Amino acid sequence: MMTADKTVPLLSVRNLQVTTSNGLKILHDVSFDVEAGSIVALVGESGSGKTVAARASMRLLPKSIKPTSGEIxxxxxxxxxMPDSEIRKIRGAAIGMVFQEPMVSLNPAMTIGAQLVEGLRLHEKLSVEAALARATExxxxxxxxDPAACLSAYPHQFSGGMRQRIMLASVMLLRPKLLIADEPTTALDTLTQREVMEIMVELTRTFGTAVLLITHNLGLVAQYARQVIVLERGKLVEAGPVEDVLRRPKEQYTRTLIDALPKRDHDRKPLAAAAPLIEARNVEVTFSGAGNMFSTAEKKLAVRGVSLGVRPGEVVAVVGGSGSGKTTLGRAMLGLLPLSAGDVFFRDRSMVSADxxxxxxxxxQCQLVFQDPYSSLDPRQKISDxxxxxxxxxxxxxxxxxxxxxxxxxxEVGLIGLGERYPHALSGGQRQRVAIARAVIRNPAFVVADEPVSxxxxxxxxxxxxxxxxLQENHGFACLFISHDLGAVSRVADRIVVMEQGLIVEQGSVAEVLDHPxxxxxxxLLKATPTLGIAA
Known part of the structure; x- marks a missing residue:
């Protein structure tokens, strides 16, 4: 019997086991609580079972995966x-979920307004007008x-950060008692990531909603969560207050996760002075907007007169938020985008006038490592091909x-014996190794790595x-390393270039930019980068 001074958790997972149809255990006797109004983080590597545990809490597991024992x-x-009729009433209304990829979660064929109104009318029986008013608010x-314009727009017309905000709005419209946020900031730049997290925290405080935050970002956990649960291969290895677990971890696996946080490479030797291998000189890149038969498309200047050189063997990190022009600059330097002004010189020879x-x-001599390896690898080809x-x-x-x-x-990239497999049979990290191997195999002089670890x-x-x-040290290629993660670039870069709205606003050595911005x-950007507050 529960004592009077003991509060009952909002969500209590007890000895949960989840098994696949062929008998493979995904979760092994996992137990944890989420108190009303609290923020609890589930952390672990890919495949640790954290998303399975969260989806089980809403009975959203695929048919091939089933809970075989325990309670939620x-x-x-x-x-x-619960019968299906009861769980349908709880989903959305009492337990809401923000999924990892909002573009997949939002229906591309429906307007934002129609998608926001759908859940409201289903659970609260509001009129269209009342539902639209609440959605606008x-x-x-x-x-x-511009909320009114947003209601009539479609998901593809928004950036990743905006889509995540819309997804958050659609979930919080019903004011659920529990919000499950599954990697809500993955692949977002640090400024957008912070904005989304701050909005989520503000909304949950306003409505008294508890949060189960699924993430691999321990910096976010340290900044926003009260309790943390660490999963490894479906087993709970450590749990407790964030302060205790992250600053005084008891288990080796937790220490491994903490050790994996990006740390600056203080041993990287400075390069000798040399002429640039490749150089952008006053480069401008213009994109045409989406016009129609009644109006002329507006042109957007994505890169505004940027000059940047990369020396042989040098790694130059280009950082900035979404829309800063960093990927556009990289592709322009590879000749994959036409220049509206300026020139690119490779080994002191103009590429605009080259034969x-x-x-x-x-x-x-130039190669590109794409941001999303799964999209850039041919699913019909074997890895060796x-x-x-x-x-x-x-x-x-x-x-x-x-x-x-x-x-x-x-x-060399740690994929020996996997040459006969296809991309779908590899993990995300393995696919990224394939993308890097493909770029490096010709021993190129220059590589652009576009968000390779985001x-x-x-x-x-x-x-x-x-x-x-x-690989860069062994093969000696020059590199433009594009990223929004200042921690990641501090590990590999010789120099950092910061871009905002198509312009270079600051550049210098790693120490100059990170220590004295x-x-x-x-x-x-530095302020928005979440850390554990532990000295490297």
């Missing part, structure tokens, strides 16, 4: 034993600048020599960053 008590009622709360032979040589594809161009290697080069490359959990991110640094935008 929400307001003292077992969700696992909530969009204002999540800081959408076909020089342009071909330039393209063969994907990695070896660049060797088809401009090499005199025999078939046997190409096969051996591919084998050596896979070994969607990876901390331990895999550390592995990929260490791999990238080792001069521009207000750089200071804002």
């Amino acid at each position: 008590l929400f307001q003292e009622r077992d969700i696992l034993r 909530m969009l204002e709360r999540v800081k959408i600048s 076909k032979a020089a342009a071909r040589d330039y393209r063969l 994907i990695v070896g594809e660049p060797l088809r161009h401009g090499t005199a290697l025999s078939r046997a020599e190409k096969t051996e080069r591919v084998k050596d490359m896979l070994d 969607a990876l959990d901390m331990t895999i991110q550390k592995q990929v960053l260490d791999l990238f640094r080792r 001069q521009h207000a935008y750089t200071q804002a």
Whole structure:
């Protein structure tokens, strides 16, 4: 019997086991509580079972995965034993969920207004007018600048951060007692990440909503959560107050997660002075807007007269928020986007006026590591064929020599024995290794790495960053490392360039920019970067 001074948790997971249809255990006797009004974080690597535990709390697991024992008590009622009619009333109205990828969660064929109104009318039987009024008010709360226009727009017309705000608005419209936030800031830049988290915390405080925050970002946990639960391969290894677990971890796995947080490489030796291998001179890139038959499309100047050189063997990190122009600059320097003004010089030769032979040589000497490896890898090709594809161009290697080069490359990136697999059979970190191997196999002179670790959990991110640094040192290529994560770039970069609205606002060595930032935008980026508050 519960004593009078003992509060009943809002959500209580007790000895939960979840098993696949072929008998594989995903969760092993996991137990934790979420108190009303609190923020509890579930952390762990990819595959640790944190999302499975959260989805089980809403009975949203696929048919091939089922809870086989334990209880999930929400307001003292077992969700696992509720009839379907009851659980449908709880989903959305009492327990809301913000999914990891808002573009997938939002219906691309429905307007934002129709999607916001749908849940309200289902659970609260409001008129369309009343529902739209409440939706407009909530969009204002999540800081959408023009809520009325937002209601009639579609998801693809918004940035990732805006879509996440809209997703948050749609969930909080019903004022649930529990909000499950599944990696709500993954792949968002640090400023947008902070804005989304601050809005989420403000809303939950206003409505008294508890939060179960699923994340691999321990900095966010330290900043926002009260309690933390650490999962490893479906087992609960450590739990308790954030202060105790993150600052005085008892288990080796927790210490491994903390150690994986990006730390500056103080041992990186300064490069000798040299002329730039590749140089952008007063580069401008203009994009046309989406016009129609009645109006002329407005042009947007994405990169505004930027000059930047990268020396042989140098890693220059370009950082900034979404829309700052960093990816556009990188693609322009590779010749993948047309310049509206300026020029790019490769080995002191203009690429704008280059003949076909020089342009071909330039393209063969430059490679790109894409942000999303799953989208950039051909799902119909084996890994060995994907990695070896660049060797088809401009090499005199025999078939046997190409096969051996591919084998050596896979070994170098830690994928030996996986050449016969397809991309879908690899983890996110392994796919990123494939993308890096494909870019490096030709021994290029210049590589652009576009957000190569943005969607990876901390331990895999550390592995990929260490791999990238080792490959760069072994092969000696110059690199433009594009990222919004100042912690990640401090591990691999020789120099940092900060971009805002298409302009370079600050640049210098890693120590100069991170320890003595001069521009207000750089200071804002550093302030928005979540940390544990533990000296590196």
